[in-house]
Amino acid sequence: MTLREVQGPTALPNWLRFVAPVVVGILLVAVWVLAVDVLKIAPRMVPGPAAIGAELALRIGIIGDDMLITGTNALVGLLFGALLGVVLAGFAAAARPIDGMLAPLVAALAVVPIVALTPILNTMFGASSQFGRQAVAAIAAFIPVFINVLRGLRQTRPVHRDLLRASGATGWQTFRKLTLPTALPYLVTGVRIAASLAVISALVAEYFGGPADGIGTAIASYAKSGRAALAWAYVAGAIAIGLLFFLVTSLLERLVTRRSPV
Amino acid sequence: MRRWTAVAWGAAGILAVAVAWELYKFLGPADGFVVGAIAGETGSGVMLLPRAHDRAMPHLWDMVARLFESTSGGDTPPLIVSVASAALLTLGIAAVGWAIGVAVGMLLGLAMQRWRLVEWGLLPWIVVSQTVPLIAFAPVVNVIGNQIDRGGFPWPQWVSVAVIASYLAFFPVAIGALKGLGSPDRIHLDLMRSYAAGYRSTLLRLRLPAAVPYLLPALRLAAANAVVGAVVAEVSIGMRGGIGRMLIQLAGQGSSDPAAPWGPTFGSIALGLVAAGSVALVGLALRNYRRGEATA
């Protein structure tokens, strides 16, 4: 029988962990409905949930089309950015000079507003196509993947390295049997972080130019023309994409890190 | 000695990017390299390499030269001056947004660490809140701001921008504070309990110092986020004088004046670096709180 750590006399029941956020959510919705429909104190730009739901149901077609565009941009950006991140991290882990050159560049890139590069990228890739936005999403995704994979490639413990060396393993074998499995959990963590960033970047990039499609431009134009409920319906679509990316990559991360090396 | 080699390699990296840029311009396809394009359909397929001609990718020396020419012809000051003043304005607004975000984030982090029920109830919503794109809030905040302004309490446009920037900034601080305040190990908590130290003493002397290594990267991330938030909010609200609007304006003239958009772009990059650098200075001052406990 193992002795578990006791949380103390004020331990909260575990089911509360799921109920608490739901209760908070219900409270938030209640306050929202109260402000909009009952007290009518909300500004015109904040419609009630019912109005938003109605627009959502009515316009699901066009909302879906724009969701597809922005979602595809995010996905393409995520894939290319992750691939680039893995490849460059591999080079950086293998060669000190490359690491020396890349590290400050990536650190700088991590703190600058990447969406500010959208106008330039649109010019470079053509303002009538989605490539500029995909490039922005790719850069946004590249950074966390690069940082995490680089860290993961360096995480092999000395005792494990000694073990493989004493067992006469070649460099390639060590890479395959030790370095790669050690780095994998870091990769999926990086991808999870990159996924949310790719979605937000793809969306916000639409604000800085390019074709007149996608969720971002729709939200902006409908908000400007006063059709608040429709604009918020689009926001709901954006949240849906964000959550989808988040859930899929979180699931992937959960699956991979279950047996990660400690 | 090692510090200088690191700086040298960093400079080499920047040089390598510059060389790569010009090399690509020299060697790269003028119209880019598209994979999977369908004939007749513009924008189809995936463009793997950008277009290399001078209108799409100006030469580096053209970009630099443009910085010293007037902003929009005639008597207007050189581009670099306009960019600098716009960047400074945006930096100031972002700083205000950062401060608000840090305050809110710290309060949330403190509350969540103190009461587990608050953490369970709020944390999922705080995480989800970051999936809501800024663009949605900017017009709302602007409208509410205008109403308050008309109602007598002054609320200039930049305050709306700061509020939106704070929305992006608070999240990493809340998470960092939650992790950091809860980071002290059992033995330190037992020690404080053995001293009959109350919550406030333990907070001041144990939890807050222990949280510093978690808060500093969070503050840096919050600064970068505040900058992004400010820039996007400026564009969304159409605030004059900031670098966001300048980006959009000069991008619109991109076909006739291809090097011009690079001015505010460099300005934005500088903005992010300065914001992060300022936080790094804070980290320098708090050096002692980042010492790990080493065993013999």
Next chain:
Amino acid sequence: MTTVTTTSIPAVKAEGVGKTFPTKGGDVVALTGVELEVAAGEFVSLIGPSGCGKSTLLRLIADLDEASTGTLEIFGKPARAARVDQDYGIAFQQSGLLPWRTVAGNMALPLELHGVGAADRVTRVAELAELVGLSDFVDRYPDQLSGGMQQRVAIARALAEHPRLLLMDEPFGALDEMTREYLQSELARIAAETAAAVVFVTHSIPEAVFLSDRVVVMSPRPGRITDVIETGLGANRAEALRESPEYFAKVTEVREALHGAPVERANER
């Protein structure tokens, strides 16, 4: 150590003390039926295999956990009152020094918490540093000290407010043997000089016999006291004691008492 007077209030008085932890697999009885009296100024060791409840008992005395059954009095008061009144000082196996404070800062921590004035703090820290032989290191940070030195700081800190009772949970457990023996001698000297009672948890039989007036042997499942052995080795614990036949005889006696009880390799806690 010091002679025990039967008229003074005992430092620790445990009657029928027990502790049960509820777990998913049912209740675990960590301690049961503990009857123990530690006189003022007496040095008592608790020794036994993992899971015998010695650390649990120490934590109960320190009011870091609450007893499920029985009464526990520290200097005649309940454990909580003793903690609030700061009647004891405690040292753990990991030194538990705050990494962002210097040696002086760490030693001064309890003094700061209890409102001791700055000038008094400086004086007391100087005294403590001298007591443990670290006067030259007061401005160093913990990451600049060896493990043995860190533990000395922890012991000094435990003594900061002149406690009448010292609680120590395997404080030398993470150190090498040579440092260990040196610190044992230092602790014996300090305990004698300050006339504090000490409750000392350890895994090491020689350590328990060298330091204590009495060795309390415990065994697990359920955690309980199975034997109490008087060492009778006198008040002066010099290095030479380690070579004496009386010492070896007592070590053997404690070892046999330990093995006499069922020694099951319980899970580490």
